Amino acid sequence: MRRLLILAAAGLPLLSGGCIAKTIVDVATLPVRATGQVVDWSTTSQEESDRNYGRKMREREAREGKERKKRDKECRKNPHKCEAYDGYRAGPDGD
Template identity: 50%
Template structure:
């Protein structure tokens, strides 16, 4: 029984320092990993900021398109004699004027 236990004991003795070293390494690097992860979560990369800005611009462009279609319909109804549509068209035009400056102009690539 004693001879069967010796190889097992030898393997355990050789493997144990590796486990202890790995555990010590994990304990030492844990604060660095935690801080790194926190900084990563707290900061926004330039590409993330660009994507967010692009989504906001597209949303405003969609809203502008919707208002412009609505405005054209209201103008047509106003021309047909509907006074209420004239007032609505005026309000819609005011909304359009608020959105237009928030959309960047596209540069010509000549």
């Protein structure tokens, strides 16, 4: 009986096809993979940065377009009050 138990325990890794070893490796590497994922979530990629900058510039240009349109409408109503456009300018200096 004891001999059968020892043989079964010795043969178990061979029958499992390495599943136990793979599980041990997966458990051991889990903290490293989790840390890598956290770093990935906490940093901004260049592509994401470019996308955000493009969105920001489109919003600025839309704001400038609305302001210019409003000014042009006012100038058509009261041409004697119109002066050179001195409103919002889209771009890094526009804030």
